Amino acid sequence: MDYTKCFKEVILKYSFIDPFVEFIRHNENITYKVTEKRSGDTYLMRMHKPITKNMQGVQNMREAIQSELEFLLAWSSHSELPVQIPFANLNGELVTSVVIECEEVYCSVLKWVFGETMSKKDFTSEGMVSTLGKHIAYLHQFSRSFKHSSSFIRPEYGVEWINTMLTQLRSGEEMGIITIREFQILENAFSLVTDRMKGLSKTFETWGFIHADIHNSNLIRVSRGISFIDFGLSGFGYYAMDVAMGALFTKKELRDDLLSGYTNIIPGRIDIAQLEDFMFLAICGYYAFLVSRKEKHEWIREHIPGLIEHLCDPFLEGKTVFYNI
Missing domain, CATH: 3.90.1200.10 (Aminoglycoside phosphotransferase (APH), C-terminal lobe)
Structure with missing residues (x-):
């Protein structure tokens, strides 16, 4: 699958202004860091496509992704600490769907949590x-x-x-x-x-x-x-x-x-x-x-x-x- 093409199509479905994109990794999801050059606003974009078949599961279903994002929204309104808040697309949806090479891929965007990754x-x-x-x-x-x-x-x-x-x-x-x-x-x-x-x-x-x-x-x-x-x-x-x-x-x-x-x-x-x-x-x-x-x-x-x-x-x-x- 051409994930580069898929990624470019997903970007267009959001209100990003002049985004700078960095690939992070491909594990349970394909992840990118998206930063708007002018505002400095930063996001995590996820394509819910695991690297191996044995990582596929309920969590890759559209309804399950929507459920995860609903939990994060609820948790963000309660937590005193930063939370990865879901970011809606241009249609006001939290889960974005694209079709590449006859395969439907679900995507989501979260606001970036700034801090130091712990070891x-x-x-x-x-x-x-x-x-x-x-x-x-x-x-x-x-x-x-x-x-x-x-x-x-x-x-x-x-x-x-x-x-x-x-x-x-x-x-x-x-x-x-x-x-x-x-x-x-x-x-x-x-x-x-x-x-x-x-x-x-x-x-x-x-x-x-x-x-x-x-x-x-x-x-x-x-x-x-x-x-x-x-x-x-x-x-x-x-x-x-x-x-x-x-x-x-x-x-x-x-x-x-x-x-x-x-x-x-x-x-x-x-x-x-x-x-x-x-x-x-x-x-x-x-x-x-x-x-x-x-x-x-x-x-x-x-x-x-x-x-x-x-x-x-x-x-x-x-x-x-x-x-x-």
Whole structure:
């Protein structure tokens, strides 16, 4: 597909004046930074076309993109920190559709959040880690009060999601990237996590709208704290999933501070075993994503033995593994 042609067609559907365009990346979306030369107003333009087929899902449907943008609009009116506010096209629509080479591609534009993209090095102090925990809790607190319409559609991160991930990893075994023995161990670990998830209840306190892709590159340091960006994979899931993802890029000796920051806003006990399960799924999700990228097969082949030996095997033995890495 000629995405350059597609991009130029999308630009014309917005009220940009003398825009300067910079390509950012192609991952779950094709993204561009658009800056109006005179005003300096800056935007993020997304073409909702993932780089690999295994990243396609509910989130690429028009209704789901519209739902994400509706959540961002609601969140922006509530949050004290900058939010990627949706920007309508010339027809007043939040989702723009273009057809290139007989394929319909949906696009959206968000106002740019200015600040510093954070790195793991930023989360080496108790204060910053605790602040992250608090901001995750603020997001979940808002999610509890967020009222959406019956047409609101986003991905769900439950048992079906786990099964899809395992299917993607199975294709790695079929291609010879993952050995039969390694996949069997992965399958056993997935079975353990699935059984435990089936026993979890979806209550007001445990299940709701989550970011689902929290890592340092989706966090922006602004003057008043930490802003979340990239809600492209957001959907319905257990709140513990967001907390677990935050814990993964936090130094192990500071993870209690993350939980403390979170529970200062939303009181209650956080189950470490549950966090372990979601940390496991987050790590395996990265491998599942890379399986469909041929240029990453050598990396998977190199790293999968360590994943099995140091994480999966002790995890299956009932040891606390991921929370201590």
